[in-house]
Amino acid sequence: xxxxxxxxxxxxxxxxxxxxxxxxxxxxxxxxxxxxxxxxxxxxxxxxxxxxxxxxxxxxxxxxxxxxxxxxxxxxxxxxxxxxxxxxxxxxxxxxxxxxxxxxxxxxxxxxxxxxxxxxxxxxxxxxxxxxxxxxxxxxxxxxxxxxxxxxxxxxxxxxxxxxxxxxxxxxxxxxxxxxxxxxxxxxxxxxxxxxxxxxxxxxxxxxxxxxxxxxxxxxxxxxxxxxxxxxxxxxxxxxxxxxxxxxxxxxxxxxxxxxxxxxxxxxxxx
Amino acid sequence: xxxxxxxxxxxxxxxxxxxxxxxxxxxxxxxxxxxxxxxxxxxxxxxxxxxxxxxxxxxxxxxxxxxxxxxxxxxxxxxxxxxxxxxxxxxxxxxxxxxxxxxxxxxxxxxxxxxxxxxxxxxxxxxxxxxxxxxxxxxxxxxxxxxxxxxxxxxxxxxxxxxxxxxxxxxxxxxxxxxxxxxxxxxxxxxxxxxxxxxxxxxxxxxxxxxxxxxxxxxxxxxxxxxxxxxxxxxxxxxxxxxxxxxxxxxxxxxxxxxxxxxxxxx
Numbered sequence: 027x028x029x030x031x032x033x034x035x036x037x038x039x040x041x042x043x044x045x046x047x048x049x050x051x052x053x054x055x056x057x058x059x060x061x062x063x064x065x066x067x068x069x070x071x072x073x074x075x076x077x078x079x080x081x082x083x084x085x086x087x088x089x090x091x092x093x094x095x096x097x098x099x100x101x102x103x104x105x106x107x108x109x110x111x112x113x114x115x116x117x118x119x120x121x122x123x124x125x126x127x128x129x130x131x132x133x134x135x136x137x138x139x140x141x142x143x144x145x146x147x148x149x150x151x152x153x154x155x156x157x158x159x160x161x162x163x164x165x166x167x168x169x170x171x172x173x174x175x176x177x178x179x180x181x182x183x184x185x186x187x188x189x190x191x192x193x194x195x196x197x198x199x200x201x202x203x204x205x206x207x208x209x210x211x212x213x214x215x216x217x218x219x220x221x222x223x224x225x226x227x228x229x230x231x232x233x234x235x236x237x238x239x240x241x242x243x244x245x246x247x248x249x250x251x252x253x254x255x256x257x258x259x260x261x262x263x264x265x266x267x268x269x270x271x272x273x274x275x276x277x278x279x280x281x282x283x284x285x286x287x288x289x290x291x292x293x294x295x296x297x
Numbered sequence: 298x299x300x301x302x303x304x305x306x307x308x309x310x311x312x313x314x315x316x317x318x319x320x321x322x323x324x325x326x327x328x329x330x331x332x333x334x335x336x337x338x339x340x341x342x343x344x345x346x347x348x349x350x351x352x353x354x355x356x357x358x359x360x361x362x363x364x365x366x367x368x369x370x371x372x373x374x375x376x377x378x379x380x381x382x383x384x385x386x387x388x389x390x391x392x393x394x395x396x397x398x399x400x401x402x403x404x405x406x407x408x409x410x411x412x413x414x415x416x417x418x419x420x421x422x423x424x425x426x427x428x429x430x431x432x433x434x435x436x437x438x439x440x441x442x443x444x445x446x447x448x449x450x451x452x453x454x455x456x457x458x459x460x461x462x463x464x465x466x467x468x469x470x471x472x473x474x475x476x477x478x479x480x481x482x483x484x485x486x487x488x489x490x491x492x493x494x495x496x497x498x499x500x501x502x503x504x505x506x507x508x509x510x511x512x513x514x515x516x517x518x519x520x521x522x523x524x525x526x527x528x529x530x531x532x533x534x535x536x537x538x539x540x541x542x543x544x545x546x547x548x549x550x551x552x553x554x555x556x557x558x559x560x561x562x563x564x
Contacts, residue, residue, distance in 0.1 A: 040486070060386045063379040067439045070376070070520070075436035082434050110333040154549035155542065156513045158425060162530065167351030169343040176337070219309065246425040249517070263429065275422075282421040 086268065093276065094269035101258060101277055107172050108254040108281065111247065112240035115179025120233050123184050127191035134195055134221065145188070152185030157243045161252040172253035179240050179247070186239075187232055194228035195221065230296045238289035245278050255281075354535070361543055362536035366529065370541060373525030374548075377511040380442045380521050385504045387443075388450025395451060396458030403462060403488075416459070419452035424510045425517055432518040442519030446507045453506070457499055458492065465491045501556040508552055512545050 028042045041049070129135050130145035161178035168174050198221060206220035248256025255274060262270040313319040363370075398404045398412035427448055431441040465488065473487035515523020522541060529538040 056386070060383060063382045066375070066379050067383060067443055070438050071440040072436050072438070076440060079434045086430075086433070106336065110337065114330075114333055114337075150550055150553075151546065154509065154546045156509065158513045158516060159526075159542070162516075163354075166354050167347045169340060169347055171340070172337045173339045173344070242421070242423050246423045249425060249429075259426070275426075278426070279418065279421045283417060 089268035090272035092269065093272045094267075095273065097270045097273050098277075101255070101274065104248075104255040104258045105277060105281060107175075108241070108244050108256075111172055111175040111179055111244040111252075111254050112237060112285075114176045115244070116183060116233060116237045116240050118176065118180030119183030119187050119236065120229075122180070123187035123191055126184060126188040127195060130188060130192040131195035133198075133200070134217070145192075149185040149188050149192075152181055152183075153189070154185075155182070157182035158246060158250060161247045162250045165251045170251035170253070175244060175247040175252035175254055178252055179244055182243070183236050183240060187236055190232045191225065191229060194225045194232075198224040227296055231293050234289045234292045234296075238285050241285040242282055245281070357535040358539035360536065361539035362534070363540045366525070366534070366537045366540075369525050369528075370522070370537070370544065373515070373522040373541075374544070376439045376442075377508060377515075377521035377523075380439050380446060380511050380514075380519075381504060381508045384443045384446035384450060385500065385507050388447040388503070388507075389454055389500055391447070392451040392453075392455035392458060396455040397462070397484075399455060399459035400462035402465075402467070412455070412459075416452055416455050419448050420456065424449045425513055428514045428517045428519045437518045437520070439520035442511060442514045442521050445514050445519055446510060449510065450503055450507065454496075454499060454503055458496060461492045461495055462488060501559055505549070505552050505556050509545075509549055 028039045030037045030039065039046075126145050126148055129141045130149060132138065132142070135142045135145070157178050160181050161174060164174040164178050164181075168177065202224060203216060203220040206216050211219065244254050244256075245259075246256045248254045248258065249260050251257070255278060259271065259274045259278075262268075262274060311319060313322065395412050395415055398408045399416055401409055404412065424445055428441065428445040431444045435441045435444065469491060470483065470487040473483050478486065511519075511521040512523045512526065515521040515525070516527045518524070522545065526538060526541045526545075529535070529541060
């Protein structure tokens with residue numbers, strides 16, 4: 027807060043002048059970097075194609091109607107596969123994320139020096155490789171199909187679930203743990219009665235949240251052969267069957283919106 | 298806990314009180330898992346066969362070859378970084394008006410519904426699906442990737458901005474309004490200061506996500522390091538692919554730690 031006197035008048039400004047200048051300088055730097063990067067991208071772009079894009083888009087849109095509703099008979103199976111990939115993948119991730127989180131949380135880990143870094147590395151590695159890349163590798167290993175998709179989603183989600191879960195474990199109320207310990211409970215009992223009830227709401231919230239994300243992710247795994255609706259999408263695009271493509275896009279929107287609604291409802295009910 | 302009068306042992310009360318509902322839920326879950334596995338069609342023979350193949354596959358990743366394709370890798374990385382920066386800036390710039398429109402306490406009903414619609418659609422599609430269409434429309438290269446990431450940023454950032462505005466303290470907004478401020482002044486002095494710290498943090502977070510996503514967008518032709526990775530896979534140059542994957546992990550880790558640090562410093 028700064029007030030300047032201009033003759034008789036007192037003028038209020040939100041910031042001191044020097045602070046204002048710093049902010050402007052920040053904006054200037056960001057703009058300069060942006061313009062520079064934009065220049066470089068622009069050099070690599072064939073602007074003829076870009077200028078032609080509106081016409082192309084209109085053309086594509088005109089080919090997409092009318093939506094081929096009859097194709098739905100084939101799609102039900104793909105939707106079911108997609109749901110399975112997301113659900114089973116989430117379950118697999120949760121099963122593996124619980125011990126990882128237990129080892130990564132500062133207050134429960136068996137060893138801060140040896141076990142914790144390993145758990146943290148698992149979390150980072152799983153988070154930084156995208157599920158599509160996981161799927162690319164897994165299709166080569168276990169063969170194309172839903173199974174590869176489930177494992178890809180599972181491996182990808184461990185990091186996310188374990189990270190949120192270990193943060194929840196680190197934030198628990200220690201006095202409850204102490205109280206349970208004071209009754210003479212064993213280590214396992216302390217975990218079961220002192221820690222688990224406290225992180226249970228967080229755990230449920232995380233699993234539903236990740237399930238929702240996984241539905242979205244599993245719609246593309248088919249592009250590399252890992253099953254689900256992406257397989258149909260890829261096939262329809264390569265066959266130029268645009269009326270099928272539009273149906274698939276509608277189905278994806280419906281599935282995602284529905285799953286988001288379900289997860290919001292469930293999270294609301296739990297928390 | 299109610300049974301203490303009869304027996305001396307205490308049992309943890311179950312999460313779901315009614316035993317009927319509890320067991321039905323377990324039963325339904327069991328049926329679902331059985332059905333899901335039933336339709337999954339796992340070819341265990343193929344999986345067993347895949348294990349040695351997978352080992353060979355992984356063995357061909359080692360040792361990672363950083364030098365052989367270094368020029369291409371550097372090119373891809375540069376493209377990814379340009380895409381990341383431009384798409385984050387443009388995406389956030391677009392998501393501010395959309396996010397304002399999607400906040401229930403700011404916008405009239407029709408605007409609110411329209412903006413929520415935009416956000417829902419741009420969030421529904423995974424980046425890769427958007428990228429496929431962008432590549433079809435705008436041709437191969439970083440421009441398609443830039444558009445894809447911008448659209449994804451609008452969906453992510455706009456939604457969080459709208460939710461943040463909906464959660465703000467109405468008292469401050471009312472106080473500024475009471476001074477006779479115009480709409481833009483009101484926005485600038487009451488809404489913006491309340492949401493800014495969190496939004497700067499989220500902007501950095503999105504920068505981080507955009508870089509990560511730029512690695513996949515390239516697989517379908519959107520330019521960047523993903524394109525290099527895809528080429529390496531297609532040519533069976535797995536040692537180069539391993540190098541690229543390691544570089545991606547390293548950069549993601551560095552970006553994540555720096556952005557976490559900067560976020561702490563900003564807030």
